[in-house]
Amino acid sequence: MCASAMPARAGEDPALVEAERLMAQKDYKRAEPLLRDFLAKNPSNARAHGNMALALLGLKRKADAVAEGRLGAVFAPEVPEARYIYGLALSADGRHVDAAREFRKADELRPGQARILGALAAAYAAADDERTAATYARLIAAAPKDVDARAELADYYWGVEKYDEGNRTMDDAIKAFPGNAGLLRRYGRALSAQERYTDAAARLAEARRLGATDTGTLDLLGNALGQSGDVAAALEAFDAAIAADGADPAPRHDAGRLLVAHGQPARALPYLEGAARLAPSDGEVQLDLGRACEGVDRLSDAETAYRAAIRLSPKLSRPHFALGSLLNRTGRREEGARELAIHRTLFDEASARFSETEQRGAEMSLAWRELQTGKAADALARFRSMPQSAPALYGQASALSRLGRHRDAVAALEQARSLAPADQRIEALLVAERDAARDAP
Amino acid sequence: MIRNLVFAALAGAGPAAAGDCPVTLTDVAPEVGLRFVHDRGRTEAHHLPETMGSGLAWLDYDNDGWMDLYVVQSGRFPTGAAAAGAGAGASRGRLFHNEHGRFVDVTDKAGLRDTGYGMGAWAADYDNDGFVDLFVTQWGRNTLWHNNGDGTFRDVTERAGVGMSGWSTAAAWADFDGDGRLDLYVARYVDDAREKDAFCGDMRTGQRDYCPPMMYPGTSGVLFRNRGDGTFADVTARAGLDGKIGKGLGVLFVDLDGDLRPDIYVANDEQINFLFHNAGEMRFEDESVSSGTGFSPEGNPQGSMGVDAGDLDGDGRPDLGVTNYENETNGFYRNLGERVYEDVSVPSGFGSLARRAVGFGLNFLDLENDGDLDVFVANGHTQERPRRQGMTYAQRPTLLWNDGKGHFTERPCGPAFDTALVGRGSAVADFDNDGDLDIAVSNSGGPIQLLRNDGAHGNWLGVALVGTKSNRQGIGARIVAVTADGKRQTRWLLAGSSYLSTSDPRALFGLGGEKSVRTLTVYWPSGTVQTLADVPAGSYVTVTEK
Numbered sequence: 007m008c009a010s011a012m013p014a015r016a017g018e019d020p021a022l023v024e025a026e027r028l029m030a031q032k033d034y035k036r037a038e039p040l041l042r043d044f045l046a047k048n049p050s051n052a053r054a055h056g057n058m059a060l061a062l063l064g065l066k067r068k069a070d071a072v073a074e075g076r077l078g079a080v081f082a083p084e085v086p087e088a089r090y091i092y093g094l095a096l097s098a099d100g101r102h103v104d105a106a107r108e109f110r111k112a113d114e115l116r117p118g119q120a121r122i123l124g125a126l127a128a129a130y131a132a133a134d135d136e137r138t139a140a141t142y143a144r145l146i147a148a149a150p151k152d153v154d155a156r157a158e159l160a161d162y163y164w165g166v167e168k169y170d171e172g173n174r175t176m177d178d179a180i181k182a183f184p185g186n187a188g189l190l191r192r193y194g195r196a197l198s199a200q201e202r203y204t205d206a207a208a209r210l211a212e213a214r215r216l217g218a219t220d221t222g223t224l225d226l227l228g229n230a231l232g233q234s235g236d237v238a239a240a241l242e243a244f245d246a247a248i249a250a251d252g253a254d255p256a257p258r259h260d261a262g263r264l265l266v267a268h269g270q271p272a273r274a275l276p277y278l279e280g281a282a283r284l285a286p287s288d289g290e291v292q293l294d295l296g297r298a299c300e301g302v303d304r305l306s307d308a309e310t311a312y313r314a315a316i317r318l319s320p321k322l323s324r325p326h327f328a329l330g331s332l333l334n335r336t337g338r339r340e341e342g343a344r345e346l347a348i349h350r351t352l353f354d355e356a357s358a359r360f361s362e363t364e365q366r367g368a369e370m371s372l373a374w375r376e377l378q379t380g381k382a383a384d385a386l387a388r389f390r391s392m393p394q395s396a397p398a399l400y401g402q403a404s405a406l407s408r409l410g411r412h413r414d415a416v417a418a419l420e421q422a423r424s425l426a427p428a429d430q431r432i433e434a435l436l437v438a439e440r441d442a443a444r445d446a447p
Numbered sequence: 448m449i450r451n452l453v454f455a456a457l458a459g460a461g462p463a464a465a466g467d468c469p470v471t472l473t474d475v476a477p478e479v480g481l482r483f484v485h486d487r488g489r490t491e492a493h494h495l496p497e498t499m500g501s502g503l504a505w506l507d508y509d510n511d512g513w514m515d516l517y518v519v520q521s522g523r524f525p526t527g528a529a530a531a532g533a534g535a536g537a538s539r540g541r542l543f544h545n546e547h548g549r550f551v552d553v554t555d556k557a558g559l560r561d562t563g564y565g566m567g568a569w570a571a572d573y574d575n576d577g578f579v580d581l582f583v584t585q586w587g588r589n590t591l592w593h594n595n596g597d598g599t600f601r602d603v604t605e606r607a608g609v610g611m612s613g614w615s616t617a618a619a620w621a622d623f624d625g626d627g628r629l630d631l632y633v634a635r636y637v638d639d640a641r642e643k644d645a646f647c648g649d650m651r652t653g654q655r656d657y658c659p660p661m662m663y664p665g666t667s668g669v670l671f672r673n674r675g676d677g678t679f680a681d682v683t684a685r686a687g688l689d690g691k692i693g694k695g696l697g698v699l700f701v702d703l704d705g706d707l708r709p710d711i712y713v714a715n716d717e718q719i720n721f722l723f724h725n726a727g728e729m730r731f732e733d734e735s736v737s738s739g740t741g742f743s744p745e746g747n748p749q750g751s752m753g754v755d756a757g758d759l760d761g762d763g764r765p766d767l768g769v770t771n772y773e774n775e776t777n778g779f780y781r782n783l784g785e786r787v788y789e790d791v792s793v794p795s796g797f798g799s800l801a802r803r804a805v806g807f808g809l810n811f812l813d814l815e816n817d818g819d820l821d822v823f824v825a826n827g828h829t830q831e832r833p834r835r836q837g838m839t840y841a842q843r844p845t846l847l848w849n850d851g852k853g854h855f856t857e858r859p860c861g862p863a864f865d866t867a868l869v870g871r872g873s874a875v876a877d878f879d880n881d882g883d884l885d886i887a888v889s890n891s892g893g894p895i896q897l898l899r900n901d902g903a904h905g906n907w908l909g910v911a912l913v914g915t916k917s918n919r920q921g922i923g924a925r926i927v928a929v930t931a932d933g934k935r936q937t938r939w940l941l942a943g944s945s946y947l948s949t950s951d952p953r954a955l956f957g958l959g960g961e962k963s964v965r966t967l968t969v970y971w972p973s974g975t976v977q978t979l980a981d982v983p984a985g986s987y988v989t990v991t992e993k
Contacts (some may be wrong), residue, residue, distance in 0.1 A: 027659055068775065150968055155905075167650070167651075168651065200834070200836075201835040201836060202836040203835075203836055203837075204836050204837060205836060221761060234837070235802075235803065267793065267799070268793065268799060269793040269794045269796075269799060297744070297745075301794075323746060324745055324746035324747070326746075327742060327745075327746030328745075328746060330736075331739055331746075333785060334737060334739065334787060335739070335783070335789065339737070342737070343736075346736045346737065347736070348745055350719075350734075350736055352467075353746070357661075357718075357748075361661045361662075364661050365641070365645070366660050367661055368644075368645035368646055368647050368658060369644050369645055369646075371645070371646040371647070372644060372645055372646035373651065373652055375646045375650060375653060378650075378653070379653065388644075394894050435740075
């Protein structure tokens with residue numbers, strides 16, 4: 007459980023004390039009936055509702071937890087723990103905007119408490135709220151030794167594509183917590199995602215030196231090294247990853263794929279055969295195994311592997327290409343042509359989808375850029391010209407808001423919410439626009 | 448050899464030391480009077496064409512035996528009303544006359560007044576009058592310049608009917624229907640009209656960069672048949688090439704299967720590359736997939752730009768080379784015969800060393816005249832601020848040395864390989880007629896380079912063709928030189944290759960220590976086969992079709 011129960015007071019009911027004892031042992035199953043009995047007799051006891059909410063969260067009954075948390079907050083609106091627990095339940099239920107509201111109240115009641123600030127910052131981050139960074143800054147000031155706070159802030163920045171800010175935050179965190187392998191590993195993963203493979207490899211190697219020798223870290227390191235061109239070092243890392251966990255197919259597959267790409271099919275084979283043994287239903291592994299076999303002229307084995315890849319991953323286009331090309335080269339041109347035609351069809355479909363997504367994304371970016379540069383009317387027209395979707399409606403609402411048309415914005419957001427009920431950004435803006443619409447003349 | 452190469456890659460080794468270089472390449476452009484800076488017309492709007500040009504063409508326009516050079520200019524990108532016409536740029540492509548190895552700008556004198564937003568240039572004598580003409584592709588409208596034979600050119604685009612619309616990029620000349628006249632294939636890139644509805648770049652700062660090609664719909668190329676009266680007919684549909692939507696940046700028009708009919712290969716950006724087999728009767732068949740030349744070995748299309756064809760492995764068949772985008776291998780498709788190819792990009796060492804560059808210009812040339820084809824690649828990114836760490840807009844070119852069997856080792860030779868520029872078109876010619884091939888490189892937004900080839904060369908023989916039944920320049924001919932040691936070399940005369948460029952139309956054979964060519968056989972496009980015996984090394988010979 008991520009939160010402690012509401013504070014007990016002297017002279018409390020022994021049943022409640024016993025329930026809290028069980029909860030401290032994470033025995034939510036036995037705590038829940040005790041709390042239920044207690045609440046039957048004391049229906050307005052905020053502390054018991056709060057504890058019940060926590061127990062239900064422990065039992066993964068999120069909706070029930072929200073209901074109990076709400077009662078706790080209703081009966082003790084000025085108690086920060088009650089607000090905090092209700093916020094936790096809302097967060098767990100994916101209602102980050104509402105959760106942020108409760109955490110904010112808790113923070114107002116007890117300013118500067120790290121636990122509350124952490125929850126508030128996380129809720130803001132999940133709702134893509136612009137107050138996220140400032141809240142994390144307060145948290146870091148309040149709890150300078152909180153490693154996770156800094157890492158989460160970096161995660162937030164990376165998640166909204168503010169890579170420089172995220173990297174700076176992580177650089178500062180690493181300076182503040184030298185020797186923290188977890189931070190370095192996290193940073194290495196993020197740098198890989200930014201295609202900064204050389205830097206990623208350096209961070210991951212340092213993490214390894216500091217003791218992060220799990221297969222995941224070593225596999226990440228191998229991939230970063232491979233991408234930055236140091237194939238020999240990559241192989242060493244993959245071998246270490248395999249030694250760390252012989253049952254994980256990933257490092258074997260990654261090593262094999264790297265060697266195939268660098269023209270070493272014979273060296274790739276044992277890796278890929280090992281990966282295929284460990285992940286017999288992975289079509290991608292079979293495809294790469296086929297390519298290695300073909301590279302050493304084991305054409306029959308290659309054909310078998312390609313056919314297995316097609317069987318395991320029928321929607322994957324590349325095994326059809328590999329098989330078709332092999333059949334073509336070995337004189338079975340009719341069957342080869344059939345496979346190549348399947349590849350082409352699957353590929354063209356995927357390509358068209360990708361292209362459409364890219365085009366739509368760039369058009370959306372332009373509309374947002376127009377909004378950022380004060381051209382709200384142009385942005386509105388552009389968002390409206392797009393096929394109806396939650397992001398387009400959200401964009402429309404943002405433009406309408408900027409134009410002072412808050413009621414229209416609310417209407418657009420309600421429509422958007424019906425299309426994407428879990429989208430917290432929509433929820434957050436809807437709350438703000440409703441307030442603005444109420445205040446509007 | 449393969450094992451050694453791979454070991455070098457596995458050890459993380461860089462290119463081999465320059466000290467092993469038999470020849471070196473040095474940029475002598477300013478020294479020989481080639482003063483030209485490409486103006487890409489960069490704007491904050493970042494129109495895609497601004498980062499895609501441009502090319503150049505070697506041609507002997509005045510038949511003095513020295514290769515002149517036309518360099519394509521881009522200039523201000525046409526927008527608004529100007530976009531509908533030929534363009535609004537004040538910049539012009541330049542023609543440099545070669546005066547025994549020194550160049551003089553004769554653009555004005557030649558009457559070349561093209562101010563369109565230029566992409567590439569293709570030189571060929573399309574009307575068989577003995578003077579090489581010039582086709583220039585542009586964004587918006589192409590231009591065909593007819594060589595008047597008196598040192599001047601005139602714009603015959605409208606009459607010829609080859610102006611087209613959209614964004615033409617690469618082209619190539621060849622006689623596809625065997626009537627003795629050069630026809631023209633023109634590839635187009637993308638429909639960039641929707642660019643106004645997109646933002647690509649950094650949303651936070653508002654700093655734009657160029658959008659990726661998948662953002663844009665592709666377009667089709669056009670096949671023009673030369674009617675012989677100065678006009679061309681669009682026979683794209685009749686030839687079965689309509690509806691072939693690509694994003695073409697490189698074109699070869701070459702007989703790949705030895706049936707005397709030139710086939711078409713198109714390098715497309717992020718789409719399947721096309722191989723159109725010339726089936727005769729003015730029909731082409733799409734063999735992009737079945738030939739194995741359409742995709743990478745993984746079955747993915749690549750960001751293909753430049754192309755060349757030549758016998759890289761010495762088996763007498765034309766292999767195909769393609770330059771590709773970053774983190775992709777440059778493609779070496781080995782011709783197995785029967786219109787099937789094997790992608791040997793990685794095992795040959797041709798492709799894998801290119802992952803950290805974006806390849807554009809591509810030339811197969813025998814640098815040291817030892818009898819095999821080496822490879823030059825002009826590199827440069829398309830993005831001003833590439834996302835991938837270590838990538839830069841300006842990049843150094845690459846030189847790959849052939850061991851004679853189609854296995855390659857990278858070795859930069861000469862100061863030209865220390866300079867990073869945004870490389871685009873490249874074309875080879877023996878500009879100083881000293882019996883070795885030099886390379887001209889067009890750099891986007893940068894100065895032209897002329898990489899002079901100096902050092903210890905083998906003996907050589909140059910061959911120029913004059914067609915009588917075939918087209919006048921013998922474009923499309925296959926020439927086979929056999930030396931006393933039994934070594935056989937094959938060249939195909941092309942009018943269009945690399946990226947947006949035309950190379951020297953003369954064939955140059957490196958002979959190593961051999962003093963002569965025992966037999967020199969010309970397989971003319973007309974079907975005529977003509978053999979010369981015991982041709983001494985050390986000069987250019989002209990072979991006239993009999």
